[in-house]
Each structure stands twice: as structure tokens, then as C-alpha cells.
Amino acid sequence: MTPEREQKLLSVLQRRQPDLTLIAEQVHKPRNISALIRNCDAAGVPEVQVVKPKEGYHNYRGTALGSDRWVDTALHETLDDAVDKVRAQGMKIYAAHFSDEAVPYREVDYTQPCAIIMGAEKEGISPRAAELADAHIIIPMQGVVSSLNVSTAAGIILAEVIDQRLRAGLYDQSRMPIEWIARKMFEARYP
Amino acid sequence: MTPEREQKLLSVLQRRQPDLTLIAEQVHKPRNISALIRNCDAAGVPEVQVVKPKEGYHNYRGTALGSDRWVDTALHETLDDAVDKVRAQGMKIYAAHFSDEAVPYREVDYTQPCAIIMGAEKEGISPRAAELADAHIIIPMQGVVSSLNVSTAAGIILAEVIDQRLRAGLYDQSRMPIEWIARKMFEARYP
Ligand SMILES: C[S@@+](CC[C@H](N)C(=O)[O-])C[C@H]1O[C@@H](n2cnc3c(N)ncnc32)[C@H](O)[C@@H]1O
Ligand SMILES: C[S@@+](CC[C@H](N)C(=O)[O-])C[C@H]1O[C@@H](n2cnc3c(N)ncnc32)[C@H](O)[C@@H]1O
Secondary structure: OOOOOOHHHHHHHHHOOEEEEEEEEEEOOHHHHHHHHHHHHOOOOOEEEEOOOOOOOOOOOOOOOHHHHHOOOEEEEOHHHHHHHHHHHHOOOEEEEOOOOOEEHHHOOOOOOEEEOOEEEEOOOOHHHHHHHOEEEOOOOOOOOOOHHHHHHHHHHHHHHHHHHHHHHOOOOOOOOOOHHHHHHEEEEEE | OOOHHHOOOOOOHOOOOOOOEEEEEEOOOOHHHHHHHHHHHHHHOOEEEEEEEOOOOOOOOOOOOOHHHEEEEEEOOOOOHHHHHHOOOOEEEEOOOOOOOEEHHOOOOOOOOEEEEOOOOEEEHHHHHHHHEEEEEEEOOOOOOOOHHHHHHHHHHHHHHHHHHHHHHOOOOOOHHHHHHHHHHHHHHHH
């Protein structure tokens, strides 16, 4: 690794957000999981929570462009497992979900510790996830088709997270444990 | 078609934005074109401009979820053709492009007539497109990977367009030619 590359990597790792994650609930297509991971990288999410789809989880790396090396994946058997984990970290939970209670996604304060649940391609968010979430968020749409692709929806919500956290200076402080940063740098040097 | 469906369709067609379009420059993967069209539908873009990829254009409909029925596609042999067309309609042109002059995408006024150029998966925006554009816009990223998927990037920019145009009341007025709306309704009744 060149010194420049090492420097760039260090600065990215220091921008990782310990209090931000995404929960993929039964997202079936490996390509969509991969795209979610790429979006998580862009927003500084250190670890994505994947609730195993019933038909199994395939480790597909087609369109992640290597981002999966820098975003960890925590696999969960059930949604409750994923929710318990992020709650224990003090995160609020927002489900990207079409419901009557849903608020426009830009009205939420994402500078607070939070996890965003994204639903399955066909079924969307499960009733259980809708119930466990602190609030439902929605991206206003003006067209005929009633939903966005799951990774596009995640990208749009995370773009708002980035905007709010940039303005709050949350990417300017190194907030990940120093051991975590050291381990990642080590892994990058000796892959 | 049920009366409810007909009513819903009419209201969507009335929200279409005559002064908003997207130019896909050499976007190669049919799946990405399809995803762009789905995003265009959500933002009320009536017609997307596709500059033919060199290897040809495939009419793929995998993930558009029928949105291609409601978003027209204008095919262009060259980028210049597409640009001439939208300029003649009084649109400003923004290229989603990583360059030193690029401004953060939320700093642009999208309530004015405008076209957004999206670049190819590998090569990005061509030098010609960069030159013809009135400005370059960029979505700030905090990760290792240096770009977003083209349809995710378009979705994020269009989400900002929707936000601005909702606040300006541009989706509350019916601005498409009445003949266009009538033709679309006819096509929907007798497909
Ligand atoms: C293709 S959509 C699922 C559509 C499903 N038929 C439904 O009604 O929920 C997949 C996931 O993307 C997210 N999503 C898509 N469009 C969205 C929007 N406009 N607002 C919020 N979330 C959205 C949601 O998490 C959704 O569960
Ligand atoms: C995968 S990117 C192309 C990357 C290419 N290597 C480059 O350097 O331009 C495909 C297209 O998506 C858009 N795009 C992706 N990420 C973007 C970002 N952060 N800001 C603005 N546009 C972006 C641009 O139009 C780009 O041409």
C-alpha cells in the first residue's frame, strides 16, 4: 500500500460512525444487499445488520466494488436479534415503511444514534418490524409505481443522514475505538 | 380499469413535470437504465433522454416495474443531440460529475427548468458532457469506494428535486399539455 492510500484509508476509518447502522430485513437479492453495503460505505456505516432471508444468505460481491472489505456484515437469524443488538447500543430505530403513521424521511433527527430498517423487495417491512420501530419514515413519491428499489431508497435516506451529520460535524471527529481502527489498518496492510 | 385506478393515474399524469428530465450518457447496463426510469417516474419526469451506448440499446424491463409505460424514452445517437433538445426547451444542464468545479448537489435550484446528466458505469461523464453542462454537481461521500451506483446517485439527486419542487408547489399545478394527458389516459384504457 502506498503512503497516500494508507493515509486516505485512515481518514475514512476515522470518519466511520459508531452510532449509525442499517438493518436489511429479508432482502432477498444478493445484488441488492451488495448495493446496500456500497451505500453504507458512502455514509460511514461500520457494520450492516443482515437478517437472513429464509432461502439463505449468499455472499455475493458483484456490485459492492470492494466496499464489503470496509463495511462489516453481522448476520442475524431473526429481526428481533438485530433489533436487540442495536437497542443495546442505544440506537433509535426507524423503519422505511409505507404506513399511515409514516413521517417524511427528512423530518427525523439522524444525528442521534440510529438504525434504519429496510424491507424486502416484495413484502416490504414485516408487521413485527413495523411494531418494533420507534417511527416509520417515507420518501415522498410522485409517480405511478408505488415504491423505489430498496437500495435506492436506502441511498436517499442515507444521503439525508450524511447531510445532517456533515452539518453537525460528526464526520470531523474520530469516534471509532482506536483498536478497531488499528485492526482495520492491519488487515489492509496484510490482506 | 377501475374508476379509482383511472383517478389515481390522472392525478399522477397531472403531476408530471414538463421542465424536468434526465440524460443517461452511455449507461451500459440495461438494468441500470431500467432503474433510472423507475426513479424518473417517482420524480414526475415525463421523458428520459437516453444517449445510445456504443454497443447498442437493449429494451430491458426487468426492474422498472411497469414504470416504463409511464415514462417515455427518447433515444439519441449522440450526447449533443440530447443536449440540443433540452436546451431548446430552455433547460439548464447539470452533470453529476466528480470534478474540481463540482458543487454539492443540494446547492442547486432545481425548481428552474433543468436536465441532469448521469454518466457511464465505468467511464463516468464524458469530457464533452462536462464541457456542455452549466455546472457539475456532486453527492458528498464519506467512504472508501469513490462512487455510487448510477441509479442510486440519480435517485438521491431526484429526491432533492422532489423536495424542492414539492415546497415550491410545482406538483400541485397541472402543467403538461392537455393533449398529452388525454393521449396517455387513452393508452391506459386501451393498451
Ligand atoms: C420495493 S420496496 C417494497 C414494496 C412493498 N410492496 C411494500 O409495500 O412495502 C422495498 C423496501 O424499500 C424501501 N422503500 C422503497 N420505497 C420507499 C419509499 N418511498 N419510502 C420509504 N421506504 C421505501 C422500504 O424499506 C421497502 O420495504
Ligand atoms: C459509477 S459512477 C462512475 C464512476 C467513474 N469512475 C467516475 O469517476 O466518474 C456512474 C455515474 O453515477 C453518478 N455518480 C455516482 N456517484 C456520484 C456522486 N457521489 N456524485 C455525483 N454523481 C455520482 C455520475 O453521473 C457517474 O458518472
